[in-house]
Structure formats: C-alpha cells, structure tokens
Amino acid sequence: MATDDGSAILQVEEVAKHFGNVVALEGASMEAKDGEITAIVGDNGAGKSTLIKCVAGVHLPDRGRIVFGGEVVRFSSPEEARRAGIETVYQNLALVDELTIWQNLFLNREIKRGVGPVSFLDRKAMARRSEEMLSRLDIHIPSVHARVRRLSGGQRQAVAISRATGWGSRLIVMDEPTAALGVKESGRVEELILRLREEGHSLLVISHNFDQVLRLSDQIWVMRQGRVVGGRRTSETTGDELVALVTGANRGEPDEEGEA
Amino acid sequence: MSGGTVVRGWVGEAVGRRLRDPGFWAERAAIFALIAVVVVFGILSPNFLTVGNLEAVLLAGAILVVLAVGQTYAVVTAGIDLSLGATPTLASVMVGYVVGREGGTLLACLLAVLVATTFGVLSGLVISKGGITDFIVTLGALSVATGLALLISDGRPVEVFDPFLLTLATGSIGPIAYLMLLALVVAVAGHVLMFHTGFGTHLLATGGDKEAARNMGVNVDRVKVTAYAISGFLAGVAGIMLTARVGSAEPAVNTEFLLNSVASVVLGGVSLFGGRGSVAGPVAGALLLTALLNGLTLLGVSEYWQPVAVGSVVILSAFLTRYQR
Numbered sequence: 001m002a003t004d005d006g007s008a009i010l011q012v013e014e015v016a017k018h019f020g021n022v023v024a025l026e027g028a029s030m031e032a033k034d035g036e037i038t039a040i041v042g043d044n045g046a047g048k049s050t051l052i053k054c055v056a057g058v059h060l061p062d063r064g065r066i067v068f069g070g071e072v073v074r075f076s077s078p079e080e081a082r083r084a085g086i087e088t089v090y091q092n093l094a095l096v097d098e099l100t101i102w103q104n105l106f107l108n109r110e111i112k113r114g115v116g117p118v119s120f121l122d123r124k125a126m127a128r129r130s131e132e133m134l135s136r137l138d139i140h141i142p143s144v145h146a147r148v149r150r151l152s153g154g155q156r157q158a159v160a161i162s163r164a165t166g167w168g169s170r171l172i173v174m175d176e177p178t179a180a181l182g183v184k185e186s187g188r189v190e191e192l193i194l195r196l197r198e199e200g201h202s203l204l205v206i207s208h209n210f211d212q213v214l215r216l217s218d219q220i221w222v223m224r225q226g227r228v229v230g231g232r233r234t235s236e237t238t239g240d241e242l243v244a245l246v247t248g249a250n251r252g253e254p255d256e257e258g259e260a
Numbered sequence: 261m262s263g264g265t266v267v268r269g270w271v272g273e274a275v276g277r278r279l280r281d282p283g284f285w286a287e288r289a290a291i292f293a294l295i296a297v298v299v300v301f302g303i304l305s306p307n308f309l310t311v312g313n314l315e316a317v318l319l320a321g322a323i324l325v326v327l328a329v330g331q332t333y334a335v336v337t338a339g340i341d342l343s344l345g346a347t348p349t350l351a352s353v354m355v356g357y358v359v360g361r362e363g364g365t366l367l368a369c370l371l372a373v374l375v376a377t378t379f380g381v382l383s384g385l386v387i388s389k390g391g392i393t394d395f396i397v398t399l400g401a402l403s404v405a406t407g408l409a410l411l412i413s414d415g416r417p418v419e420v421f422d423p424f425l426l427t428l429a430t431g432s433i434g435p436i437a438y439l440m441l442l443a444l445v446v447a448v449a450g451h452v453l454m455f456h457t458g459f460g461t462h463l464l465a466t467g468g469d470k471e472a473a474r475n476m477g478v479n480v481d482r483v484k485v486t487a488y489a490i491s492g493f494l495a496g497v498a499g500i501m502l503t504a505r506v507g508s509a510e511p512a513v514n515t516e517f518l519l520n521s522v523a524s525v526v527l528g529g530v531s532l533f534g535g536r537g538s539v540a541g542p543v544a545g546a547l548l549l550t551a552l553l554n555g556l557t558l559l560g561v562s563e564y565w566q567p568v569a570v571g572s573v574v575i576l577s578a579f580l581t582r583y584q585r
Contacts, residue, residue: 079477094475098468098535099461107465107476110458120456 008067009034009171009202010055015064017050024050027064028228030221032171037193037203039213039234042223042246048206049091051223052173055204056088057081069170085170089177093160097149101141102130104148105163133166134159137192154185158192165196172196173204178212190216210239222246289580290527290544293573297548301555308558315435321550322443323348323501327517328524328542329450330494333487335525336454337467338534339387339394341491343379345518346405349511351376351499353409355425356418356509365424372503373496379405380492384485402518409511417510420503429504439501446494451539453490463487468535516567520549523574549573 010032017025025047032038040048053059055066057075065072068084075081078088095104106126112119130144139158141151148156157177164172177193178186193216196203207213213220214234222230222245230245243249278284285292302309327344334341351372358368379401386397431438454460465473466483474480498517503509526532527548528541552573553566561569 077477078475082477090475092471092475094469094472096465096468096472096535098531099465103461103465107461107473108458108478110461112458119458120452121458121461123456 007033009069010038010204011067012051012055013065013067015051015054015061015066017054017059017061023226025054025061026226028223028226029064030228030231032202032204033219034202035197035200036218037197037205037216039217039220040204040206040223041208041210041213041220041242046223046246047226048223049175050226052088052175052204052206055081055171056086056173058088082167082169085168086173087164087167087169087171088173089157089160089164089175091175091179093156095148095156095160098147100145100147101134101151101159102127102144104159105130105133105144105166109167133162137162137165137195139192152185153181154188157181157185157189161189161192161196165201169201171202171204175206176208177205179208186212210242213242214239224248285580285583287529287538287541289529289577290524290541290548293527293577294544294548294551297551297555301551301558305555305558308555311435313554313558315437317547317551317554318440319437320554321547322437322439323498323505324517324520324524324546324550325443325543326446326494326498326501327521328528328546329446329539330491330498331521331525332450332528332530332537332539332542333454333463333490334394334398335522335530335532336463336534336537337484337487338470338532339484339487340398340522340532341380341383341488341495342395342398342518343383343401343405344491344495344521345515346402346409346513347376347379347492347495348499348502348517349513350379350405350409350412351496352503352506352509353413353511354509355500355503356420357412359420359422359425360418365422368422369500372499373493376496376499377489377493380488380490380495381485383492384488387488388481388484406513409513413509413511415511417508417512419508425500425504426507428501429507439505442497442501446497447539447543454539459483459486464535466534520546520570523549523570526574527577529580545577 008031012028012030014027014029015025016027028047028051030040040051042048050059054061057078057080060074060076067073068086073084075084081088096107099107111122111125111129113122114120127144134141134144137158139162141155141159148159151159161172161174161177174193178189181189190212193203193205205217217234220232220234220237220242221228222242224246229248232241298309307313327348331341331344354372354375355368358371359365383397383401386392387394428438433441454463462473462478462483465476465478466480470480524542524545525537527545528538528543530537530542549570552569556566556569557563
C-alpha cells in the first residue's frame with residue numbers, strides 16, 4: 001500500500017471508474033513523491049489515461065479517494081484541480097494554433113488592467129511575462145508573438161509544459177509528452193522534464209516508452225487491465241522486468257505493490 | 261543616437277520581411293482592394309472621387325459595416341449567422357409597429373434591439389447546448405424572423421415619421437453623417453472587444469480550437485451564445501439604421517444584407533474555419549463592396565450586373581485566404 005511518510009504529494013487509493021459497462025479502472029492505487037518524476041506505464045487500454053484524468057479533475061472517480069498535498073480531494077472539473085495546484089499537459093496539448101504563443105500561455109488567465117467591471121488586456125505585460133516564462137526554462141522560440149501554428153512539435157510541447165509550470169503548480173501531469181515527436185525533439189523535451197525536477201517540481205508522466213521512463217523517472221508504476229499491478233524504484237528495476245509486469249508474465253509475484 | 265538608428269534599422273528590416281510575405285497581403289486584401297477600387301473608379305469616372313460621392317458611399321455602406329461586424333463575431337467562432345438576412349427587417353418592423361402606435365422612439369429602438377438580440381441568444385443556445393450546426397439553426401432563425409416580420413406588419417410597409425430617426429438619417433457632425441459615426445463606433449467597439457478583452461481572446465480560442473479552449477477552462481458555450489448575441493444586437497442596430505434611412509419599415513427580406521455581410525467577412529480575411537480574423541478587414545470589405553456597386557452605377561453598368569460583380573469579387577478573394585499564415 002502507499003506509505004504515508006509525509007513526502008507523498010499525491011496518493012491514489014483504490015480508485016475505480018467505469019463508463020457504462022466498460023470498466024476503465026478497478027481499484028488503482030499509487031503515489032507520487034514530492035520533487036520526483038513518477039511514471040505510469042502500461043499497454044493501451046490499461047487505464048493510464050483514465051487514472052490521470054481522475055487526478056486532473058476530468059473524471060470524477062466512482063470509488064476510492066485521491067489525497068493531494070495531505071488533503072482528500074474530489075475535483076469535479078479541471079479548473080478545480082488547477083486551482084488546487086495540479087496542472088495537466090494533455091496529449092493534444094490544448095494549444096490554439098491560431099493564437100500567438102503569449103495568448104496561449106495566458107489563455108483564461110489573462111492579465112488585465114482597468115477600473116471596476118471595465119478591464120482591458122495588458123498585452124505588453126503578458127508578452128513580457130511569456131518571454132520570462134520561456135527563457136527561465138531555456139526554451140528557444142523565435143518570438144512570443146508568433147502563432148503556435150508556426151511551431152514544431154517539440155516547441156509546442158515546450159510551450160504547453162512551460163504554461164503548466166508557470167502558475168505555482170505543485171504537480172504537473174503529462175500524458176505521453178513525446179509520443180508525437182522525433183528522436184531529437186524527444187531528447188529536448190526530456191531535458192526540459194529533468195530541468196523541471198531540478199527546479200523542485202513534482203511530475204507525473206504517462207509513457208509507452210520504457211527506455212524513456214528508465215532514463216527519466218524516480219518511480220515507476222505499472223498498470224494492466226485497470227489496475228496498478230506493480231511499483232518499482234527506477235534504480236532497482238530493468239526493462240525486462242517492466243515488460244514482464246506490463247504483459248502479466250510474472251503474475252505469481254508475491255509482492256505486487258513494490259516498495260514506495 | 262545610436263540606439264535610435266539600431267531600432268530604425270531593425271524596424272526597416274522587419275517591414276521588408278513582412279512586405280515579402282504573401283500572407284501579409286492576403287490578410288489585408290480588403291484594404292488594398294478598396295484602395296485599388298477607389299483608384300480605378302477615380303480614373304474611369306470623374307464623379308467618383310468627389311467629396312459628395314465618397315460621402316454617399318460611406319453613408320450607403322454604414323448599415324453593411326454594422327452587419328459585417330456582427331457577422332464577423334459569428335464567423336470567428338467557426339459559425340455563420342444566416343439570420344442576418346431577416347433580423348434587421350424584423351427589428352425595422354418592430355420600430356414601425358411601436359412608433360405607429362405612439363409608443364415613442366426610445367421604446368421602439370429598445371424593443372427592436374431586444375428582439376434581434378433575443379434571436380441571437382436563442383440561436384447561440386440551440387447551437388451550443390443543442391449541438392446543432394450553426395448553418396441550420398440560423399437558417400431556421402432566418403425563416404422564423406421573416407415570418408414574424410410579416411405577421412407583425414401584416415405584410416405591409418408602414419411609413420415611419422419620427423424626428424429622432426429623421427435626424428439620425430440626415431444629420432451630421434461636420435462632414436460625418438450620424439449613421440457613419442454610428443458605424444464607426446460599432447467598428448471600434450467591435451475591434452476593442454475582440455482584441456483587448458479577455459472575452460475576445462476566449463472568442464478566438466473557441467473558434468480556433470474548441471477542445472483546447474475547454475481544456476483551459478474557457479466556457480465555450482457561453483462564448484458561443486455571446487457571439488451570436490452580439491451579432492443579433494448589431495442586427496437590431498442595423499434595423500434601426502435601415503428604418504431611419506428608408507423612412508419606413510418594410511417587411512421585405514434583405515437577402516443582399518446577408519450575402520454582402522458574408523462577402524465582407526470573407527473579403528476581410530476572416531477564416532471561415534474560425535479562430536482568426538479582424539474587425540478592420542470586414543469593415544474594409546463592406547466599404548469595398550459598397551464602393552464597387554457605386555462605381556459600377558456611376559459608369560452606367562446595368563444593375564443586373566452588380567450581383568455578378570459582387571459574387572466574382574468574393575470568390576476571387578477567397579483564393580487569397582490560401583496564402584494566410
């Protein structure tokens with residue numbers, strides 16, 4: 001079971017979720033420690049996305065509980081999760097192609113100036129702050145005034161990640177951050193993820209890519225058929241063991257939860 | 261001042277780069293085309309470039325400018341407001357109805373705007389909550405508004421004698437007619453709302469990528485309803501302007517308002533897929549269409565050719581959108 005030594009920023013306990021007759025999660029438990037990169041691996045349909053959508057407030061779990069920052073939380077919308085300090089970088093990145101980089105970074109968090117009910121956008125302040133946000137993470141982009149349409153896949157990912165980090169968030173959830181990227185761009189995004197950990201951010205990352213998970217993470221949780229079937233410290237596991245867990249080849253293993 | 265030189269050099273380079281970008285020209289097609297039309301007709305017809313005629317063009321274009329701004333708000337959400345063919349008529353009939361029964365100008369105008377805005381709100385609600393295509397909903401609204409206008413007016417035009425509306429139609433501040441001034445105010449307010457408020461950004465985001473906007477917590481349904489409410493409100497304003505200008509309230513549907521408002525928006529470089537556009541573009545588009553029709557009339561071209569000219573210009577301009585960045 002997830003230990004309660006106070007260093008966990010997120011604890012998921014026996015969370016279940018079904019959609020009609022389809023059981024997406026049947027009692028999944030895991031935890032993420034403060035300041036670590038926690039990875040979730042598993043096959044398609046194992047329930048990874050459903051699990052993080054429960055954490056991010058997209059889905060409300062049918063059963064079980066989620067403890068975030070020591071408090072039991074029940075988010076009924078992504079906005080609530082965001083206000084509590086959980087930022088999610090969705091697989092589709094939630095960037096609007098036709099808007100500029102600064103407009104995307106400040107989408108629904110616009111800086112305004114004005115008196116009373118009449119307020120206008122402070123475009124200059126948002127552009128300036130956007131430059132700061134990107135340069136702090138060493139992200140190189142021609143101009144914050146460029147439309148997102150003009151960016152490469154890796155640059156988009158970087159913009160989406162820096163938006164998630166820019167708001168005093170306590171946990172950043174990423175769904176397949178490099179799935180759509182080439183080798184070189186994946187490498188850049190991995191560097192960015194490691195830099196975030198150095199800055200003290202806690203990250204929860206879904207990935208298909210075992211090599212990447214072994215390179216990046218501190219803790220790995222393996223999901224299969226709607227359950228978390230094992231947890232390992234990254235330093236103490238191998239790709240072969242992860243494959244066995246994902247496919248269910250070592251079903252008879254006595255300690256399914258691993259140390260955490 | 262070396263700093264100034266550096267800045268000037270940088271600005272010059274940036275301007276050069278923009279001028280070589282076909283997207284720069286495509287986005288401003290309406291403004292350049294408007295200038296071209298003015299120059300060409302100025303050469304072809306000695307009467308075109310007179311102060312009196314240019315004033316007439318601006319005055320004739322005022323109603324279309326207001327409708328084009330409204331249509332822009334619908335189109336930028338990846339929608340379209342077909343009811344603009346009849347809601348100005350309905351608003352005009354409302355004015356005639358109330359004024360004809362001694363209800364007073366203020367009440368007449370308020371009711372006209374209220375009815376048209378309600379049409380927009382209801383269309384927006386059915387589109388966003390009901391999940392029905394914009395095209396179908398506003399097509400239905402077009403028909404309903406047409407029928408209501410006929411019902412309220414009993415199918416007959418009524419003359420509207422009203423000192424306020426007469427002043428609105430004929431008065432001016434210096435050379436600028438009130439109707440032009442009103443159109444200018446609408447255009448400026450439309451621009452500020454779209455590009456200098458949080459709502460404007462949410463509008464463009466909803467039109468550009470509804471899913472992304474929703475993920476970021478934007479209330480996309482409310483944005484859609486508000487966009488159509490604005491379109492409806494401006495249809496009401498246009499209805500009042502129409503009544504003032506014509507001096508009567510006529511239940512006849514103005515299909516050319518609908519076609520020309522869509523044409524202005526397309527000419528103005530607003531993407532029909534939503535998410536990008538301007539207010540200045542459609543305003544220039546509306547003036548371009550008006551100037552084109554005026555010029556053709558001055559040259560003695562049969563008015564039967566005018567729809568042909570408008571349609572051709574719109575289709576040509578749609579090609580330019582391919583070059584948008």
